[in-house]
Amino acid sequence: MSDRRVVVTGLGVVSPVGIGADVAWEALVAGRSGITDITLFDTTDYDIHVAGEVKGFDAADHMDGRDARRHDRNTHFAVAATGEALRDAGLLGADGAVDRGQADPDRFGMVVGTGIGGIGMMSDGIKTLNERGPSRISPFLLAHMIPDAASGMVAIQYGIRGPNMAVVSACATGGHAVGEAMETIVRGQADLMLGAGTEAVVVPLALAGFSQMKALGTPINPDTGEYDPTQASRPFDATRNGFVVSEGSAVLILEELEHARARGVRIHAEVIGYGSAADAFHMVAPAERGEGNQRAMRMALQRAGIGPEEVDYINAHGTSTPLNDRYETVAIETVFGEHARQMMVSSTKSMTGHLMGAAGALEAFVCVRAVETGCIPPTINYRHPDPDLTLDYVPNTARQTDVRVALSNSMGLGGHNSTVIVRRHEGGG
Numbered sequence: 001m002s003d004r005r006v007v008v009t010g011l012g013v014v015s016p017v018g019i020g021a022d023v024a025w026e027a028l029v030a031g032r033s034g035i036t037d038i039t040l041f042d043t044t045d046y047d048i049h050v051a052g053e054v055k056g057f058d059a060a061d062h063m064d065g066r067d068a069r070r071h072d073r074n075t076h077f078a079v080a081a082t083g084e085a086l087r088d089a090g091l092l093g094a095d096g097a098v099d100r101g102q103a104d105p106d107r108f109g110m111v112v113g114t115g116i117g118g119i120g121m122m123s124d125g126i127k128t129l130n131e132r133g134p135s136r137i138s139p140f141l142l143a144h145m146i147p148d149a150a151s152g153m154v155a156i157q158y159g160i161r162g163p164n165m166a167v168v169s170a171c172a173t174g175g176h177a178v179g180e181a182m183e184t185i186v187r188g189q190a191d192l193m194l195g196a197g198t199e200a201v202v203v204p205l206a207l208a209g210f211s212q213m214k215a216l217g218t219p220i221n222p223d224t225g226e227y228d229p230t231q232a233s234r235p236f237d238a239t240r241n242g243f244v245v246s247e248g249s250a251v252l253i254l255e256e257l258e259h260a261r262a263r264g265v266r267i268h269a270e271v272i273g274y275g276s277a278a279d280a281f282h283m284v285a286p287a288e289r290g291e292g293n294q295r296a297m298r299m300a301l302q303r304a305g306i307g308p309e310e311v312d313y314i315n316a317h318g319t320s321t322p323l324n325d326r327y328e329t330v331a332i333e334t335v336f337g338e339h340a341r342q343m344m345v346s347s348t349k350s351m352t353g354h355l356m357g358a359a360g361a362l363e364a365f366v367c368v369r370a371v372e373t374g375c376i377p378p379t380i381n382y383r384h385p386d387p388d389l390t391l392d393y394v395p396n397t398a399r400q401t402d403v404r405v406a407l408s409n410s411m412g413l414g415g416h417n418s419t420v421i422v423r424r425h426e427g428g429g
Contacts, residue, residue, distance in 0.1 A: 006182045007425060008268040008368050009260050010089030010253030012081035015362060016052030016246055016352050020084060025369050028377040029398045033230035033351045035219075035244050040202050047211050050219045050229040051202045052246030052353030063157060070140045071153060072118030073200035077249035077358075078150040079157050082194060085251040086158060090265050091192075097159035102263055103192055109162030110151055110194035111181040113173035115357025115412065118145030120203045150198050162190045170412025171317070172276075173197055174250070174360025178420050179274030181254050191259045195271075197361030198249035210245055213284070217242035217320050222384065231381055233354075235318035235347035236325050236393045238384040243319040246353030250362035267425045269368040273304030273407075279415030286323055290331030292417040293317075293409060297335045300419040306405065308336045311343060311421070313370055313406040315363045318347025318379065319354055328409065329389045344401070346394040350380045360410035364420050367406035371424040374403050 013020060016034030017027035027034070034052050043049040059068035059076035062083055068076060086092040093099035098108060125141045143149065148166035155164055163184055167176045174197030181195035210216050219232040222239040234240040252271075260267055277295035279287040287293075301308060317328055325347075333340045348366050355362055370376055375398055382395040403424070410418045 002186045002188065004186050004188065005257040006185045006254050006271045007257050007260050008252050008271060009255045009265045010085035010091065011268060011365055011368065012083065012085030012088065012251040013362065013365060014054055014057065014077045014081045015248040016054055019054065019057060021088065021365065028348055028351055028366065029375055031351065031378050031380045031396060031398065033380065035229045035232055035353050037229055038202060041204055046207055048207065048216045050232050050244060052244055053202055054248050071144050072121040072149065074114055074118060074198045075144070075150045075153050077200060078112055078154050078196060078198035081249040081251040082154050082158060082196065085194070085253045089253045090263065091253070105159050105161045107162055107190050108160050108192040109164055109184060109190045110154060110160060110196065111165050111167055111177040112151035112154060112194065112196045112198065113167040113177035113357050113361070114147050114150060114198050115168065115170050115173050116199065116201055116206070117147035118149055119206055120200055121145040123203055123205045154194070168357070169416040169418070170414055171354065171356050171359055172410040172412035172416035172418040173357035174362065175364065175408060175410035175418030175420050176276060176360070178252055178271065178361055178364045179276065179418060182271045182274055185254055185256050191256045193254045194251055195254050195361065196249065196251040197355070197358035199356040199358040200247045201245055201356055202247045207245055215242050215321065217244055233320045233350045234381040235316070235320040235350050235379050236386060236389050237382050238386040240320045240322060240325060242321055243349065244353035246355045248355050248362065249358050250365045252361065252364060252368065269371050269422045270425050271420065272423045273300035273421030275299030275303060275419040277417045279417065281415050283414055286327045286411065287415065288327060289334065290327040292415055293328060293331040293411055294335050296417040296419040297331065297407065297409070300407065300421050304421045309339045311336070311405050311407050312403045313376055314343060314345045315366050315406065315408045316345050316347045317409045317411045318349050320349065324411065325389065329391060332391065340391060343392065344376050344394050344399065345391045346377055346379045348377050360408060360418055363408045363410065364422070367408045367422045370403050370406045371422055375400050376403065
């Protein structure tokens, strides 16, 4: 096993609770929901009318106007979040590309994940084909809608020339991206990597599909019966009845420890564990005891070289669906035993909604900030405890405490599971 250690030196976020890592973190700690009525398209004919939209975002603020027009919104988000992360890590040069005085672009790579890719661009292309014929299809359509479009454009925009891949594993994607980026550095194939997720699925086709699956939460206050978009996501609550479609991107810059020390850059946290496993059970339903999630967590703990009792906080997948929250709780109880009662477990999807392929990266960001600041964001809308779910879900109010090790769980359609573990960086060896 290599002794190369991997730390986080840059963070970038585009999310429904804010654009920018600091803005998003402040909102999460304050317990503010980013779930609102959908404004990106007319939802009159739909059963569900709410989502986690990114507000106030203009792609032209982050990339050339021509490129902005040609690319899908999920690529826009990735480019913007990467720019922030590069600035945070002191890696962005005056020319807008990676500063060669700080990093060799050939030793700087990325794993950028997306659950669906350019579904908005694909949907628009199908509409154009049906209404105006094949000659009106953009020559850029295929290259810019495929899942690796974001990783390609991020590399072009910032001159990042090392190992580059896109991963797709539904809602486990973001965790896989961060974990595979870590392993690329450990193997010695790069000194720096982006571990990132991006998604833009607040589009008619995606909303219709998830609605027909009966998977989406209703924006009704369970106590008053009043319409309230912020109440739609209620993870672990007894009244939970589905998730909320959301969009955004999160980028973590991972760096080999000695490389970061040589640059004298601030270190947010260390990435120490990664696990990946399959349920091999069902395309939509989770395994009944979260067996794949259990294996991913155990693998991550083994990779980190720590025992279950060393984990202080879990950012749960916590989608607010009846089955996920039950079986994830069972998986946590099984893996952590009695220590499960001492840990804090929260779901920030109660505020952000479900960013699909970007969720795991955003929630890895949450874990990094948790160990860095000692603050645990809450699970909001938790007012009716489920008698079968008895962990400490950090209800409704953030908690300031000692957090040394945090774990992020992600699970996706098809039975994909990923787990990432981060540890507070103590500054020593």
